[in-house]
Amino acid sequence: MEQTYYNPADLKKFGNISEWEENLGKKFFDWYGDVFKEGALTAREKSLIALAVAHTVQCPYCIDAYTQDTLEKGVTEQGMMEAVHVAAAIRSGSSLVHSVQMMNKAKKLSM
């Protein structure tokens, strides 16, 4: 039988993290719930941010959860992909911007 480190069924067990540390687990889920409530940002905007971050941290559970959530919230497929591109742009940009440090160092060392 094929074994993988990630099991899709484990997403439903997310709540189980409270079993070994109930107090902190409860605080986390209360806070998590409040974070995604409608505020200055709409619930849909928050869901799109979550989808983008899910790709940045490359969490398969989060990608499954927020793909479904953004679809339910009526985000278009193009909108979902644009959000992932935003995440990818920041991620690649963060690598490239460090090349300034590389250039600075190289210039300092070179004649």
Next chain:
Amino acid sequence: MIKSLHARQHALAQQERQVALLEAGQQPSFKEKLETIGFWPLKPSTIEIFQVNVGYMCNQVCKHCHVDAGPDRKEIMTRETMQLCLDVLKQSKIKTLDITGGAPELNPNFRWFVEEASKIGVGEIIVRSNLTIILSNPKYHDLPDFFKQHKVRVVSSLPFYDASKTDRQRGDGVFEKSIKALKMLNAVGYGEVDSGLILDLVYNPTGAFLPGDQMQLERDFKMSLKKNHDIDFNNLFTITNIPISRFLDFLIATENYEEYMEKLVNAFNPVAIEGLMCRNTISVDWQGFLYDCDFNQMLGLKVNKNAPQHISNFDLDQLTNREIVIGQHCYACTAGAGSSCQGATAN
């Protein structure tokens, strides 16, 4: 165009197979769920809507259709059965006649039925139109005027405000035709403020997920349809896909069935019970048999046998006191913000 389950002689074309599959799941039964919150047996409130399915024939074959409608379906209500419906409406004073199908306009007696209902002073006549029927043949081009003449409330499916999602669910070119039909309805005054001509749209998810917030989606639809197509409408109703018929087939074929049912059960919202449409609606099939809703009709689950099961024996008091027939598919109407032919029920 895909074919109906009936045309394909698919196992799920048999109502009993669908019911057996739904009831064999591992989820807690809907009855148990109602018992825990004190709503068993489920009873009607007041019967306000008389929903008549005048036939399963349709010019479209949508992937999610709970009716399994299509051009090959020949079940059509006769004028005699329509007359029995009109007699009931006249005697019972039920205020709303909700005409559905298939494409109800394909019934050769459709216009007669609307005209007669209008004559006897039915408070509100709803026609669930798929929009594309208006453009399908020149003889239907005047439907907007006909609807206007009888002050019909038009309720039309449009699963999304762009072509890609709409066409994937309803067929190639359906979005473009729907937009043309909506413009024709707008042209005679439908959707216009203070015209008294109501045009509502129905959103249902284009896949195995629940509908989002009805108000938010209505804002999105209004903004997009106005900006891109200069179209106006009144209300958007969000409807959850019921796991029966062609949507059930889709769920099974894509291995989404278990997860979807689990999602419906986990999203059970007791607040949605109050506004369940089976509590204020009677559904009539093309042969005149009575059901608690259009979904039960498609599963062949007639109203409780202690109540009259045919239009010819209609008795409002007995039907108001009946026990509503339920099953696992009912979880779709109680999930999240609730779902009915009039949209979300627990906002």
